[in-house]
Amino acid sequence: MPSDALIEKLVGDLRPVRRLSVPRGLAILAVVGAGELAVWLACGMVRPDFARTAVWPTTWWKLAGPALVALAGAAAMVRSLSPDRSARPGLRVMAGLIGVVLAAALLLVALTPADTLLLQRIDPGYGIVCVARMAALSVPMLVATALLARDGAPADPDATALAGGVGSACWGAFVFAFACPIDDPVYLGIWYAIGCLVTALGGRCLIGRLARW
């Protein structure tokens, strides 16, 4: 068995600690998210006709869909920072939410008259710009999530990283949605999904590395 010297060393190193609870973790993420959103809005990044479009179903989809998945991701990630709790139940909830959001996108596509060519509706040139902006806007949440994961002790780092990556990516999409000038559900369904997927994969890799202990 390890010698008493190790125990003496650990006892000698003992300091009072601030516990990493679920409410505290969520509060940290909420402060980061609210701060980023406040800065984004204060910089005048909201689309000029936002008041008029705010009642449109596509605007609701753009805002509510990513926000719900981001909240579920944050909850699943923070919950799993203690080794005796897994992120997997939260991931199942997120998968269900993503399914509902994608189904809602399909419904919006079906209800929207298609009077232009599909390629024009998808608009790949601007779509790539959207993806880059969503990725950039997910960085603050990604960094906060990664630091929390590093501080915690997730017993299933891959699941924690996936929840954190998807949650951060969706938060970036939510913040971007205030500025997004496009309302075509085909465009939104494709490029928001790609933006979230790309950022989530990057986030999963980053958080996965930092979450090991």
Added chain:
Amino acid sequence: MSGDDEWGRLMAAGQDGHGGAYRRLLEELRRWLFGFFVRRLPPGVIDDAVQDTLIAIHEKRHTYDRDRPFKPWLVAVARYKWIDRLRSLSRTPTELLDEEVAVEGHESAVMSATVLDQLLSELKPAQQTVIRLVKLEGYSIEEASARTGQSSSLVKVNIHRGLARMAALVERHAHAE
């Protein structure tokens, strides 16, 4: 008050910086961890696993929620370090056990390693045999090769794959719970 409640109370005191309670907790956990790992790991790596886990408990003590039972938290940390150790063994298949460790009481340790036996039984016979020979009984790769008829490279591959599969089995079981 059960032992689990008592450990939770001692850990809560440790989180607040009380050295006496924390020392008592670590001493009791050291014995518990030894019992945990002796049934799950080859004898030569048990001390290292206990040491790693005690350090992890110390470094991650802020993640223990004092409103919840302590034992599930402890078991989760120990299991994580167990999987870690199995992975590390699979990355270094040629590492030999200390000769003294391999001889001294290895038989009883192997006999008591019920969890390890269960895991080994899930592997292919060729993998089981070489892991038992090299990791539990202290044979060299060459000796294991001569005894089994497998080439040295195949012995290494079988050890690596077998240990990796064991780690995956433990992980899958942990996630299913």
